[in-house]
Amino acid sequence: MESKATGQGEPSAAGASAEAGASPPPTGAVAVNTHDGWRIVGLWVVLSAIADPLFYYLAGPHIPPGTMSNTADGAQFDFNVLIVAALPVLLAVWIYMGYAIVNWRASRNGPEPVGGPRARSNLPVQTAWVASTTMLVLFLFGFGTYELVQPGGAGGGQGPSPVWTPASRTVLPIQVIGQQWKWTYRYPTYGGFETSQLVVPDDTAIAFHVTSLDVVHDFWVYQLGVKADANPGQDNVAYTTPQQLGTFMVRCDELCGLWHGAMFNSGSVVTPSQFQSWATRTERQLAANTKYLAPFAWTYTPDANGADGGYYPDNVDPYSPVETYGAAQPGEPLPAKK
Numbered sequence: 001m002e003s004k005a006t007g008q009g010e011p012s013a014a015g016a017s018a019e020a021g022a023s024p025p026p027t028g029a030v031a032v033n034t035h036d037g038w039r040i041v042g043l044w045v046v047l048s049a050i051a052d053p054l055f056y057y058l059a060g061p062h063i064p065p066g067t068m069s070n071t072a073d074g075a076q077f078d079f080n081v082l083i084v085a086a087l088p089v090l091l092a093v094w095i096y097m098g099y100a101i102v103n104w105r106a107s108r109n110g111p112e113p114v115g116g117p118r119a120r121s122n123l124p125v126q127t128a129w130v131a132s133t134t135m136l137v138l139f140l141f142g143f144g145t146y147e148l149v150q151p152g153g154a155g156g157g158q159g160p161s162p163v164w165t166p167a168s169r170t171v172l173p174i175q176v177i178g179q180q181w182k183w184t185y186r187y188p189t190y191g192g193f194e195t196s197q198l199v200v201p202d203d204t205a206i207a208f209h210v211t212s213l214d215v216v217h218d219f220w221v222y223q224l225g226v227k228a229d230a231n232p233g234q235d236n237v238a239y240t241t242p243q244q245l246g247t248f249m250v251r252c253d254e255l256c257g258l259w260h261g262a263m264f265n266s267g268s269v270v271t272p273s274q275f276q277s278w279a280t281r282t283e284r285q286l287a288a289n290t291k292y293l294a295p296f297a298w299t300y301t302p303d304a305n306g307a308d309g310g311y312y313p314d315n316v317d318p319y320s321p322v323e324t325y326g327a328a329q330p331g332e333p334l335p336a337k338k
């Protein structure tokens with residue numbers, strides 16, 4: 001290192017001689033300015049104190065997923081807190097780097113700077129580093145755990161018997177059925193009608209009961225802060241309470257086959273009275289179809305061969321190796337002609 005620096009030394013330019021004139025410390029080490037540390041800390045405190053509120057109040061309200069439901073609101077708040085915690089860390093790295101580049105760089109023809117003993121060990125810096133990162137990580141652990149639990153499980157699927165439930169005592173159940181490659185919704189408290197329109201009432205606690213008829217899908221409504229896997233044979237419950245009117249996207253977020261990318265539709269949050277009239281009207285309009293559906297259940301197991309003539313299952317040995325898609329097995333009599 002040393003030899004490289006001296007090796008580069010060209011016949012002295014004006015800058016180099018000026019540098020040499022400023023009483024160079026022995027062994028080429030750059031003079032340590034004891035104020036450097038405090039300057040860096042001061043710069044960091046000031047810039048953090050500017051950047052954090054600037055971000056929180058200017059950008060914060062626009063951070064996804066927005067505030068369309070209490071769980072989306074919670075997710076947005078969490079993102080903002082994480083970024084507010086991360087910005088000073090980012091600034092610390094950048095400020096240190098920038099300060100080092102400006103103040104401790106090698107001068108053009110001067111000796112290469114080398115670290116003194118302080119670069120190898122500095123107890124106050126080490127202690128502060130370990131203490132502050134430990135506190136930050138422990139805070140994020142506690143904060144993250146709490147935020148995951150409230151409100152009502154933060155919009156994540158909790159399986160068939162949720163531990164964290166909404167404070168509201170009246171909860172509207174809506175069943176979400178994934179299949180290759182579409183979403184349908186059943187409303188058990190309105191006669192169990194099934195529709196491809198997801199309509200939810202504002203200001204009402206909703207329990208999405210998410211299931212699948214075939215492979216694993218994932219019910220993802222980011223504007224509502226809801227995301228729950230749709231597993232065949234499983235009733236996966238996720239809660240949210242909408243708090244803004246408007247439309248939202250429903251997407252499948254689990255690679256589920258060829259047309260996974262096309263597995264989306266939209267839904268809307270309407271007022272409770274609009275919802276009530278939509279639901280009762282749809283229940284009436286679809287009554288003729290609903291009676292041919294399988295009775296409402298939390299999970300369904302479709303027959304591969306539709307043996308009972310129904311779209312939905314009979315739940316009898318659903319994974320039988322002799323599902324024949326209607327074909328006769330060797331030795332079986334052919335089906336009677338209709």
Ligand SMILES: [Cu+2]
Nearest residue numbers: 217252256263
């Ligand atoms: Cu899917």
